[in-house]
Amino acid sequence: MSYDPEKWTVSSNDVLSISIADDDGYTSFKPAFTYPIFGDSEQIFGYKDLKINLAFHYTTFLPFLKVTYSEKLNDEVDDVKDKMLEFLPASTVVDDEQLWVETFKKEKVERGELIAKLDEYAVYKYGFDNEFAVELNKRLQILVLMFIEAGSYIDTSDSLWSLFVMRKDDTIIGFTTSYSYFKYNGGEEFDSNKAIKRRNKISQFVILPNHQNGLHGSQLYQAVINYWLADPEVQEICVEDPNEKFDDLRYRNDFKRLFEEGVLSNLPSSISKLDEAWFVSNAASHKLELNQFKKLVEMGYLYNEN
Ligand code: ACO
Incomplete structure (x- = not known):
């Protein structure tokens, strides 16, 4: 067996394929980043013909993970499947595609509060007191790591976070999370005005690559902004580290x-x-x-x- 490191090293961006499965088949794309999962060099050592397939169902985003390779150097090299699973929810189905299909067929989409309707597209808002939203966020959040530089997971036990999801019928087009701060305008105003004032921050914003450049990013942004403009509690709208x-x-x-x-x-x-x-x-x-x-x-x- 050859121990030439080059022969056993691959780019994690190249070997990882993300797919969205709908009723007609799969749409696949590559991640922009894999360093949060596989390290700064975005390389995986110890495998030949490595392929990491991460698929999601188009409405519920139930994840399916399959890792294949022709040879593994030894048992000391990192287990790629375990590494991926550290960043995926417990509901992820591994290897068994039939089980994945049976499971997503049984799942139901909960749409949340409708905040905007744009022809057949709609934007729904979820609070994280909703179990469906907590699970949906667990399924979507790996995309934050893979498409937003320096993206990180949010703490959904903090009720000041919200999730907005854009769908075409049930198909997920994109999503954004936001955090609502209390806005303190100084003691005098605070004492004279008991109404709650908030500063809302868009935190993570993703349009799925297969739906980008169709102005959906603009539509999702407008939907969220208009929703907050109409909310008297919201005093200021800001964005966290926009690229x-x-x-x-x-x-x-x-x-x-x-x-x-x-x-x-x-x-x-x-x-x-x-x-x-x-x-x-x-x-x-x-x-x-x-x-x-x-x-x-x-x-x-x-x-x-x-
Ligand atoms: N006339 C002409 N062109 C237009 C118009 C218009 N009225 N409106 C938009 N466009 C063009 C834009 O110039 C842009 O072109 P470009 O890519 O050459 O700059 C293109 O249309 C995209 O605009 P939208 O369709 O509205 O945006 P999209 O749906 O593609 O979403 C987004 C943009 C969210 C940045 C998407 O590319 C994405 O999810 N990327 C990966 C994740 C990411 O980077 N997220 C933002 C991180 S920062 C944060 O999260 C706060």
């Missing part, structure tokens, strides 16, 4: 909303005519962070100039 693509999506959607509402389409002739109080009060009335709002106003001037 470049998400920033792009957020600016495009926030800009469109403020433009249509007349804030950015009716700006005074020069930005120097706007004082800090105008920025503070308009940012607050649109539930935006001050810096985010200032950037949107700058974009408004650039847009109106052209």
Whole structure:
């Protein structure tokens, strides 16, 4: 047997395949990241012809895991199946595809609170006092590790987390989690106003790769933002560590909303005519962070100039 390390080393991104199974077959794609599971080098040592197949059912996301290889170097190398299972829920069906099919056929989708309907697409909100939501999040969360750099799992025992899921009929298109902080505006206001005020933060946001670039990310974002804009408890909306693509999506959607509402389409002739109080009060009335709002106003001037 050859011990040439190169012959026994593979890229974990290459050998892992994620599939979504629906009634017609499978749609497969590769993960963007596997370092949270297999380490920074994203390599797996000790196997030949290694294949890791992770499949999900398209409505309930029941996971199915199958690991195959032609040779294993010895019993000391990491067990790939065990490594994957550390990040998957206990409900994951391993190896037995027939059992997986029988199990998902028996499962029922619970849709949660309908917050937006967009033709045949809909967005549902779940709190984690709902067992279905806790289990669904356990099934979805490995995608956070595999598609969001520095993504991590959330603690669903904290009731301030929520889950929003976008579906086309029952098919899952994408999801986002959010955290709702209490917003403390200082003692004076707190004492004079007993109403609860919140600062809601979008934390993890994923559109499944087979549904990306169809504006579903924008639709899910708008659904969540409109839901919070209509909620008098929510005072400010923010996003945790957005990446470049998400920033792009957020600016495009926030800009469109403020433009249509007349804030950015009716700006005074020069930005120097706007004082800090105008920025503070308009940012607050649109539930935006001050810096985010200032950037949107700058974009408004650039847009109106052209
Ligand atoms: N006119 C022209 N083009 C448009 C318009 C428009 N009105 N609206 C959107 N687009 C283009 C965008 O420019 C973008 O193109 P690009 O990829 O070249 O930048 C493309 O359409 C995508 O926009 P959407 O369809 O609205 O977004 P999508 O559904 O693809 O979702 C997302 C975007 C969420 C970033 C998705 O790619 C994803 O899940 N990626 C992996 C996970 C991730 O990175 N999540 C965000 C992490 S940050 C966080 O979680 C807070």
